[in-house]
Amino acid sequence: MTGSDDDELERWLDAYEQAAALPGRAARLSCPTCGVQALRLEFVSFSHGGEAVMPAFWCDSCRRGLPPVRAYPPAWATPVRWEETALPDYDLVGVPTRPQESS
Secondary structure (H helix, E strand, O other): OOHHHHHHHHHHHHHHHHHHHOOOOHHHOOOOOOOOOOEEEEEEEOOOOOOOEEEEEEEOOOOEEOOOOOEOOOOOOOOEEHHHOOOOOOEEOOOOOOOOOOO
16 A cells, blocks of 8 residues: 555544444544545444444445444444445445456
């Protein structure tokens, strides 16, 4: 990753900390990449009754967001079952993209 990639990832991690602090806060934060107030945060559960979830944190405007990782949700969160989500296909911050193959 380049320095600017590291900076972008750090801004996203800071935004996630703020968004996870209070319910509904994500929508009031500006996207660390495009600046639009269009952030979404959902806690997705892949098991029935498991404590760990996958936080999905992305911007509905520029379609960038943090890579999903296994984590424990904040006390206020209501996890959504994977089967009941409609997560968008967004570009992952801090993950190198593969160059497209030429044909």
